[in-house]
Amino acid sequence: MIQQQGIGQRFSSCRGVSFEIQPHEDPFAIDSPRASGRFWLPWGSSKKITPTSSGAVISRTTSYPSSHFCDLETDDEEEDEIDNVLINIEEGYEHLDNKCELPISISVQEQEQQLPKAPSKKIVSKPIAKPKGSRLSVILLDQGLFTVYKRLFMVCLVVNITGLTLAATGHFPYARNHATVFSIGNLLALTLCRSEAFLRVVFWLAVKLFGHSWVPLWLKTATTSLLQSLGGIHSSCGVSSVAWLTYSLILTLKDRENTSNLIVGVASTILSLLCLCCLAAFPLVRHLHHNVFERTHRFAGWASLILLWAFVILTKSYDPDTKSYRKDVGSRLAKEQEFWLTLVVTILIIIPWVTVRRVPVKVSAPSGHASIIRFAGGVKPGILGRISPSPMSEWHAFGIISDGKEEHMMLAGAVGDFTKSLVSNPPSHLWVRQVHFAGLPYLVNMYNRVLVVATGSGICVFLSFLLQQGPAEVCLLWVTKGVEQNFGKEIKEWVSGHPNEKVIVHDTAVMGRPNVSEMSVAAARKWGAEVVIVTSNPEGSRDVVNACKSNGIPAFGPIWDS
Known part of the structure; x- marks a missing residue:
């Protein structure tokens, strides 16, 4: 177990998962991440849970709080803190920068209608030995010896x-x-x-x-x-x-x-x-x-x-x-x-x-916390791509959102120097690798019925499955907050324009922090999913995967070995 003293330290996995471990006085406090310094050359307040208006008791997630991009952040009346991540979806692939908490503003009644009914079959909640330390200990020690x-x-x-x-x-x-x-x-x-x-x-x-x-x-x-x-x-x-x-x-x-x-x-x-x-x-x-x-x-x-x-x-x-x-x-x-x-x-x-090219881009910033980067050309669901301000210096991988027609886009949370500059000084051109790569989300196409679970900006890699009809029937469970405020009306319309049984959105600003593991098992049973694929932080991914497997449902999430 590694404990951090003083200012939080940023960590990244070999396969591109970046997060920060910061000291918290309040167990539900989410601190603002530090902007990591970057070079062109290669060397070189606590939050509170908003209670639900229905007065219902919401069970909290078994995951520990932190400033990871996929964490379920709490809400404050004065400000919303947005975090960033470099997600590793497949095994392997380098940085995937994304924006953090994406909400949708709908009423509690609409939220409750979207939530799956409690199944008659009892959900088995397998006890999970949660480390009392940094998220790094989860990544290095909590995956077991026989993965x-x-x-x-x-x-x-x-x-x-x-x-x-x-x-x-x-x-x-x-x-x-x-x-x-x-x-x-x-x-x-x-x-x-x-x-x-x-x-x-x-x-x-x-x-x-x-x-x-x-x-x-x-x-x-x-x-x-x-x-x-x-x-x-x-x-x-x-x-x-x-x-x-x-x-x-x-x-x-x-x-x-x-x-x-x-x-x-x-x-x-x-x-x-x-x-x-x-x-x-x-x-x-x-x-x-x-x-x-x-x-x-x-x-x-x-x-x-x-x-x-x-x-x-x-x-x-x-x-x-x-x-x-x-x-x-x-x-x-x-x-x-x-x-x-x-x-x-x-x-x-x-x-x-x-395949590296310098291409024109259109960058917009619905909020000061994130930017939307648009490129020409449609892309298939489950594909990821890389961009760079300077190809010999740094590359950032992002999930790609596309309807498969004329354009595709990436979402970037404003945390590091590069992603902040996209908001403050939007570029007209960026370097890209024209060979996009496939990861775990691409394998959704291999199944018949799939439940995809996302917290925060983990939704980015799954949005294309809502915009394009693929071979698999996909149900989305998204636990988040603030979509329209942070990403604009377009993404809100994408996620709200589907039947309630296909897209379940849990707004933490309205309904509080849920037990994502139990929600995932219930939704998978109701949807009849063959497999569950989750994109969350290390603890969240672990909890959902373990809960699903304990209930006899195959599940996969980002791995942190490399």
Whole structure:
């Protein structure tokens, strides 16, 4: 458990979940987040619950309060504090900045009509051991030791360590003679697990293959768990690549007569950079110092790739007999496995940057707390995108809202320097990656009937499912406050223009803080949902997923392992 003293500290997960942990004197106090300093270059009052007018007793959520974007904020007569998040929806993907509490102003009677009737079947409320500390402890310690992510990590690591042991003991001669191939092969595997272009195809294939009513539900949920947890393979392959390269370097040092000091130096530098990447990705470092992690991964990774090309060329052109380098290296490289593996890794890394464009945007700010960024072109539901004021400095991922026709938009809460500048000084152009990526929300299309649960700005990634009719019947449960005040009439009309049984909006400003877990289970049963997908803060996501699973309903939410 990590306790913060003094001013709140901002944390981010490797997969892009950003939040703040701040000291609270009042257990229901929500503090205003600090604006984190950003550089163009890569280095460098307490609230109260408004009682419901109906006088009904509202059970409070089991989640702890904090300044996370998806928290259910309390209301104050003088001001509303809006927080921001970088949500990780799938497993994996970097920053998703969104605006915080989005409400809808409707009467208590209308709210109660929208809430599902209490089912006759008893809802099982599984006791949840809530840590009495920071949200970071929830992310690092509260997910258990046997998550799919961790199991994939261990399986991949065991396979590599087994092969390495066999090679070292002389039972796997090919691996002993081609240790570098195994190291680069692991680099290829970890790159594939993070390649947004490749994963976009994988997610599309998953929906096409398993998105049929006759496909068993267990197969769909297993596929969802696997795709959401590919970061486990990514992390394991990173560690395994270091192990194989270390083994290769040891063999090279034992045979110094047949190599050069230059080759040893390049290999040692690559190994040092890979170790630096692994250390920066250590969970505690990754969450506490996300910018350090992200920039180390990016620039140390690029440097490693450049040196890897030098290593491959040097090793394949070196002649141990003459102690010199051959000039006809081109014809020899084409026959080497290391060359082709490195080439594929390079192509996968380059693809997103080839699609970077500076495009015109229209930015509006319904309030001082958030902005709406509009782009040309329709986008399918469940897709996320990245934007940047300076492509070499920082990238921010946002959920995309679109009706699939002429335009799409992103919502950005005014918290950091970049998102605040969108309100105070709206740009006319932004840099974008034209290859949008798929995450957990995209897998909604794989099911027949789905309940999507959102708190606060978590609604952003689900709005497209209301605007576009997809293969799945989607029911939305949204617990929030202040939509029209913060985002304008357009979003209010989107969520209010649907039948009550399809869109359930719980306005915390009118009805108080609910027990989101129990509401989710009740709504899932009434809707007949095959699966529940939730977007909330770490505690909220955990509580909803655990409650649904305790009642026999498959459920998925953001994972915080990577």
